[in-house]
Structures are given as structure tokens and as C-alpha cells.
Amino acid sequence: MSQNFPRIWRSHLSSFDATIALGRKLGQALQPGAVILLSGDLGAGKTTLVKAIAEGLGISDPVNSPTFVLVNEYFDGRSPLYHFDLYRLEPAGVAGVDPEMYWEGMEVEPGIVAIEWAERLPYLPGDRLEIRLNHSAPPDVVIENPLSGRDICIQQFGAVPGWDIADFSEYF
Numbered sequence: 051m052s053q054n055f056p057r058i059w060r061s062h063l064s065s066f067d068a069t070i071a072l073g074r075k076l077g078q079a080l081q082p083g084a085v086i087l088l089s090g091d092l093g094a095g096k097t098t099l100v101k102a103i104a105e106g107l108g109i110s111d112p113v114n115s116p117t118f119v120l121v122n123e124y125f126d127g128r129s130p131l132y133h134f135d136l137y138r139l140e141p142a143g144v145a146g147v148d149p150e151m152y153w154e155g156m157e158v159e160p161g162i163v164a165i166e167w168a169e170r171l172p173y174l175p176g177d178r179l180e181i182r183l184n185h186s187a188p189p190d191v192v193i194e195n196p197l198s199g200r201d202i203c204i205q206q207f208g209a210v211p212g213w214d215i216a217d218f219s220e221y222f
């Protein structure tokens with residue numbers, strides 16, 4: 051039975067490599083049906099994390115944020131990866147997004163769904179991992195030192211196939 055209250059885990063990613071390592075680990079563990087919702091500062095590392103998840107899934111096609119389409123689909127790993135980026139969507143466009151088709155795996159092969167700028171979704175699945183990434187330093191410091199660390203806050207709602215938030219405490 052899935053829990054309907056979130057469990058929270060916070061940490062610090064001290065470098066780009068730390069973000070990549072976490073994404074790879076997630077990509078190695080996640081199973082079809084897992085929904086990862088990403089939010090946070092511009093340039094905080096959402097796409098970086100999705101690229102590393104793809105690597106962990108064994109995807110070798112280059113992963114880039116979808117710009118002209120809503121979702122990029124990757125089928126060359128051990129599970130499909132559906133990568134959404136809602137940044138450029140107007141509110142009216144968001145209403146037309148049909149993400150549940152992907153997370154329910156109804157008309158598509160079940161896979162892992164990663165959604166950047168997920169705060170723009172009109173509704174959310176009950177079972178999900180929400181990952182918020184933010185620059186650890188104030189913006190003026192970030193401009194001088196873009197390699198500064200990132201704060202990461204993860205909330206798990208319900209069940210996430212292949213992963214449990216408690217796994218993070220063993221990972222770090």
C-alpha cells in the first residue's frame with residue numbers, strides 16, 4: 051500500500067560529478083512506472099541529472115532537453131525513458147499535456163518518466179519522486195563560480211518502482 055504523505059530527504063551535491071553519480075545510481079535502479087518530477091533554479095542541473103539517469107539506464111542516444119517537442123522518447127536502454135521539459139509551455143499548452151498517458155503506460159510502453167519544470171503540470175501522479183535542485187550560493191556568487199554546489203531536496207509520494215527514498219541515506 052502506498053503512503054500518501056511525502057517523505058523528505060535533503061542533501062548537498064558538492065560538484066557536477068556528484069550530480070552525475072546520483073543520476074547514474076538512480077538510472078541503474080529505477081523501474082518502469084517511476085515518475086521523477088524535477089524543479090528548481092534555471093541551470094541548477096535538472097537536465098544534467100536526467101542525462102545521468104539515461105546513462106544509468108544504458109541509453110547511449112544523446113539526451114537533450116526537448117525543445118520543439120514536448121517529450122523526447124528513448125528506447126535503447128533497459129527501460130524506455132520519457133523526458134519532458136515544460137519550461138517553454140504557455141499555460142494553455144500545459145492544459146494540453148497528456149503526461150498520464152506516459153506514467154500510466156496506457157498507450158505507450160511503460161517506462162521511466164522524467165519531467166523538468168514539473169511545477170507547471172496541472173495535476174500530478176499519486177506516486178512520484180519530486181527532486182528540487184537549487185544553487186547553493188546566491189546568484190551573484192554563482193555567476194562568478196558556476197561550479198558551486200547544489201542543494202537537493204527530494205520528496206517521495208507513494209511508491210517509486212525500483213527506488214525508495216530511504217536508499218538515499220545509504221547512498222550518501
Ligand SMILES: Nc1ncnc2c1ncn2[C@@H]1O[C@H](COP(=O)(O)OP(=O)(O)OP(=O)(O)O)[C@@H](O)[C@H]1O
Pocket residue numbers: 063064065066067068069091092093094095096097098099115137166196197198199200
Ligand atoms: N553540482 C552540479 N550539478 C549539476 N550541474 C552543475 C553542477 N555544477 C555545475 N553544473 C553545471 O550547471 C549547468 C546545469 O545545467 P542544466 O541544463 O543541467 O540545468 P537545468 O536545471 O536543466 O536548466 P534549465 O532550467 O535551463 O532547464 C551545467 O552547465 C553543469 O555543467
Ligand SMILES: [Mg+2]
Pocket residue numbers: 096097098115135166
Ligand atoms: Mg533543463
